[in-house]
Structure formats: C-alpha cells, structure tokens
Amino acid sequence: MTTETARAEDGTAIAFDVVGDGEPLVLLAGQANSRRWWDPVREDFSASFRTIAVDAVGTGESGEPGAGGYSTRRFARDVVAVLDALGVGRAHVYGTSMGGKTAQWLAVEHAGRVGGLVLGCTSPGGAGGLVATREVRRSLLGPGGGRALLGLMFTPAFVERHRGRWHVLGDDSMSNVAKVGHRRASEGHDAWDSLGAVTAPTLVLHGTEDLFSPVGNARALVERVAGAELVLIEGARHAYFEEFRERASAEVLEFLRRHPLG
Template sequence: MPHASTIDGTRIAYQVRGEGQPLVLLAGQSNNHTWWDPILSDFEGYRLITLDWRGTGESDKPDEVYSTRGFADDVVAVLDDLGLDSAHVYGTSMGGRVAQWLAINHPERVNALVLGCTSPGAAHGYERSQEIRKALADPARTDRVLLELMYTPAWIAQNPGPYYVLGDTSMPSYAKGRHLVASNKHDAWDGLPKITAPTLILHGSDDIFSPAANAQLLADRIPGARAELIAGARHAYFHEFRSVASPAVLSFLRTEDRA
C-alpha cells in the first residue's frame, strides 16, 4: 500500500482505484478508508482516492495533537505524492469538516466540493443533544447507539452487517481521543465565504447525529453552494440511501466536468 509523507514526517496510507478524473473520498471520525467500501462501485468512471487518517488503518499513529486543518494538509500530501494538481473532493461527517479546510486553505487543489452530513463546527453550527452525547459515552451502548444514529431501524433489521461506519477497531485509544478532540474543535466559519469551488451539500433529513439544519447553514455561508436533504435518511445517508445520494453527487460532478 502506498504512503505519502507529510511535512512533519507522518506517513499517510492511501488507496487508488479506477481511471478518470480524480475524486478524493474523505471518511468520518475515527474511521479509515473502508468507510467507503460499500459504495465505491457507484463512482465507476472516476479515479477514486481514499486514505487512512493519521491514527487509523495503515497510516502512522503519532500521539500528538490532531486537527481538521492538519488532516487537510495530510490530504494535500497524498495529492502531491500522486502528482495531482487538483481533484474533486467528497467529504462526509468529519471528512466534510476536513474538506472545508482543504477548499479554504488550498483552493487551487479542489475542482468541485461535496460536503455530506457535516457542519461548520460547534461555535456556529447545530450540535447533537446532550442525551446523545451521554448515550455515546456509555461503552456498553456505544456501538448500538451509533448504529441507530447512522441507519433507520428498517434498514438495520434487513442488514445484519458488517457495518463500515462504526469506527476503526484497530485504532489505539489515544488516537480515538485525538480524533474526537480534532472534530470537536473544528471551526471553519470565518473561512467558509472564501471557498471558491462549486459546492454541493448533502444531508439526511432525519440526521440528529449532525443535525440536518447544518446543511442550509453551510449553503448560506459558502458562495454559490446548494443544499439537498435526502428524505428519511440518517447520518449514513450515503450508504443506506445510495440510490439517491450517489446519483446526486455524480450529476453534480459531471456538470462540473463539462464546465
């Protein structure tokens, strides 16, 4: 598996599949590239680039401060290693937070931007309730609570797993803590109006993990951005509702490819 070296010497594992225009897929907090495995086939015709965040998968796991801004620099290191000047970027959950910084700080590297089930950060965004936070903090309930935040009960009943969005079980505990702090401290509010990439924002209408109201909030803040809610979907809209979400992303990207 190839690795890119960052400015601080951390090695970031990445994966490349397919041919065509490059599309970088950024996973959620405490997850590695397998987050995207169930839907990679939806994006045939693109050169798909995924990566393992520092602290996850086959990437290095330094016990030091992580940040969403720093994760964006790690993505740049991957693009550099591949010799790519720019790419489309699709980030979900914490990956959407990282994608915001990528588009703010490295505008020349982002051709088109898709932000999924994400927010501008706690300072200005809509946050999950204290009840949800307490439930997720209970080790005996965490996986079940998280699963029900990701998917509808009907989908869970019909799909016994494996599930790809519940976290990288190989992560050391300190890295999980570093990821949590990085996501919680995200605040890109002041930079969002500087985004120049065409931007599509997707969100499940029934998402209470990252409340759906964040979608329009981001759209109002990013010049020219458009928000779409996927009816009935929870946080993992991109998986359970792939028949709606993936075509929406593809239609947007193909429009930008023709521009």
C-alpha cells in the same frame, strides 16, 4: 487494491489507495474511521472517477502523528501530501462527517487543489455549528453505545434488512490516543468565519433525520458558501450515503459531471 503511502509534513505515513479511472476524486471518511468507510459505495464512483481514499492519521494503515497532532486543518494538509505523491494537481473532494470538515479546509486553504466540493452530513463548526443533543451524546456512552451509534447511522428498517459487517462504526485498530485525537479534532473544528473564501462549486448533502449532525448544519453551510447547492435526503440518518445510496450517489455523480476539472 494496493495501499500506497505519502509523507506528511511531520514525516507521518499517510496511507491511501487508488481505484478507478477518470478525473481524480478524493474520498474522506468520518471521525475515527478508516477509508473502509467508503467500501459499500465506492464502486459507484470508481466506475467514473479515479477514486483516492485516504486513511487519516491514527486510522487504518496511517501512522500516528508526532508534534503535529490532530486537527481538521492538519488532515487537510495530509490530503495535499497525498495529491503531491500522486502528482495530482487538482481533484474533486467528497468528505462526509469529519471528512467534510477536512474538505472545508482543503477548499479554504488549498483552493487551487480542489475542483468540485461535496460536503456530506457535516458541520461548519464555530458559532453556527450545531451539535448532537446531550441525550444523544449520553446514549453513546457505556456498553450500549455501539447499538446507539448504529441507530444514529441507519434507520431500524435498514438495520433489520442488512445483517453483517458495518463499515461506519469506527476503526477497531485505533489506539485510545488516536480516538481522543480524532474526537478533539472534530469537536474543535471551526471554519465558520472562513467559508466565505470557498470558490469551488459546492454540493451539500444531509439526511433530514440526522441526530448526530443536525440538519441545520447543512443549511448553515449553504448560507456560508457562495453558490452552494443543497440536497436533503428525506428520512435519512447520518450514514445517508449508504442507506440511501442510489439517490445520494446519483446526486454526487450528476453534480461532479456538471463541474469537470477542465
């Protein structure tokens, strides 16, 4: 696949690539991760959709921002720049974790650009958003943090069966400034009072055993977004879309097929 670039409002290069044919589907990764986040499952979607995977600023092949800084609202505007560069007026959007927070702002502030909206393992932030416990956050600090993060993403049985590279544990190419920027953007996300403005058909997916983003966030999103559908994947942790790929991808594909761009 070939990397392409769009220009954000502040001139920062936003890298992306396009795989597949059909209605456009934007794929948005989690905090401090590049578009490689989607590699293990992307073919599930590119078989039916024109998938557009984006490197948020500070990750992958995208640049680091200037005065615009880091925020989930800014990330959403950068996605609009990618759509403009491709000449795509409207696309489906699937965002997971912090990518789901970005997707919320796309649906709120750029409603005309969003077809079907899929929010995975994410939070509305603000007054109703739930965060990981102090114990969970502490586990990510220090030399054992990588192993702890792996355990938050996947069940022990899945880890035991799948030796090799993990795509959801962070982008090693990021600068410390970018990592801090992403953390603050995710922690500062607050769409709580704005989600009533979402008009896109919406699917919310979440693992029942997600300690990184507690499952109550999924229920809160469904309460805030009119008509939103909820799918809870029993036993899944944060990276439900990879470990429970067969179920999760099928749910997303069925939902998007019921809501074509028209």
